[in-house]
Amino acid sequence: MGMDIGFEKGGFETAYANDIEKFAYNTIKKNKPDIQCDLGDITNITSSEILRRCDLKEGEADVVIGGPPCQSFSTAGKRKGFDDKRGIALLEFIRVIRDVRPKFFVFENVPGIKSMSKKQIGFYDRASMDKSKLSDDEKYGSLFKEILEEFDGLEGYEIDHDILNAADYGVPQKRKRFILIGSRVADPKKIFEEIREMAKFADPRVAAEEKKEPWKTLRDGLSGLVDEEKELTEFPSWGKYMKYIPRGVGGNWTDLPDELKKEAMGGAADSDDEKRKGKQGGRTGFFRRLGWDSPSPTLVTSPSQLGTCMCHPDEDRPLTVREYARLQGFPDDWEFVGSIPQKYRMIGEAVPVQLAEVIAATLIKNLRDNN
Secondary structure (H helix, E strand, O other), X not given: OHHHHHHHHOOOOOOEEEEOOHHHHHHHHHHOOOXXXXXXXXXXXXXXXXXXXXXXXXXXXXEEEEOOOHHHOOOOOOOOHHHOHHHHHHHHHHHHHHHHOOOEEEEEEOHHHHHOOOOOOOHHHHHOOOHHHOOHHHOOOHHHHHHHHHHHOOOOOEEEEEEEEHHHHOOOEOOEEEEEEEEOOOOHHHHHHHHHHOOOEEOOOOOOOOOOEEOOOHHHHHOOOOOOOOXXXXXXXXXXXXXXXXXXXXXXXXXXXXXXXXXXXXXXXOOOOOOOOOOOOOOOOOOOEEEOOOOEOOOOOOOOOHHXXXXXXXXXXXXXXXXXXXXXXXXXXOOOOOOHHHHHHHHHOOOOHHHHHHHHHHHHHHHHHOO
8 A cells, every 4th residue: 555655645535445465455444444445356356346336437537556466577586477377467457447547547566577578588597598599588578568568558548667766756765666657638758757857866976966865764764763562573593693794884794704604695605507606696685784874775575584684774683564664654653454474565565655655746737737
């Protein structure tokens, strides 16, 4: 509901919501008991039923927002796309738009969706291949091209897309999201120009030059938070190494004493595999401690995974559920229903509230300008 809260702050009213997960549905009903909400697979819910529940006719809805599960498209996942059943949610999203005919629609996903190929090839295999021999389906972006064709098939809509960094909009988190906007009442290219103009923050290295404020930091994001319950998961046994990572300023496995790096990282520290040697990348998520004076990195669905560790700046523990929620812009009184892992997942998969609010406010302006 991060996107929904942001759209409400931007001037819209939530009329209908759907989620396939019971804990997410229960969270929506706990916080928004009066909105129409369905628990279940959207494939089994007709567009006519959605309109009936909202007391709306075709063409009356202002906006439909959403996006399929990120696991189908994320660069961190297996990138199976439409071969993964969860990828079909995209087609259902398009079906609802086609039937409901909103004035706008907003589709969000991970930035990796743009480079995804229809035929999966492992990273290291691809790195060693002759690129001229790749088939069309094996080339980066081939699946994205197919996705755009699906959206282009929506009669009467113009579409445009961009990758936005939530930190540029006052979110204390460097989190990039792919945003696609469709409209049948305004020019989406103009809408994106206006959204980019509303980016009042920038990387501190260029903020003064661009006449913007420096990105908000973790300190800014967590300031004044009262977190008496401290709901959190625990680090597994490898958490014993976190005490060696510098406190306050942030760091990762590269800050471990040399004699502990191999012990802590195991096979990930180095490799004799010719395909992989020297190509492991920075691995900055391993044994990562956050710094107070920088934005948080992208929040993932669990802060206690080795490769995407989200350790508190001063304490040897993951960020709490409430700290997670703060960094995504959820109100402090927003109640998450479910187990602790489920709460992290809901927050990690959400769209930052402030980013959604900017998008919503821009759509409201264009809606009024074109009425």
